[in-house]
Amino acid sequence: MTQKDVVTILAIIGALVVLGFVLRVTFALIGPLLILALGYVAYKMIQNKGGTR
Secondary structure, X not given: OOHHHHHHHHHHHHHHHHHHHHXXXXXXXXXXXXXXXXXXXXXXXXXXXXXXX
16 A cells, blocks of 8 residues: 555545534534524514515
8 A cells, every 4th residue: 555545545534524524513503594594584574564554
């Protein structure tokens, strides 16, 4: 096994670790982001309903 092979294997392992961390953070933030989005939609609906007098 050459040095290039070792570097390639380590790069693949590092990429998988980073991808796992990014996915964990993404799924951890889905709940709060959905709540914020629903609140924003409700605010816009109330604002548009009040402005049509």
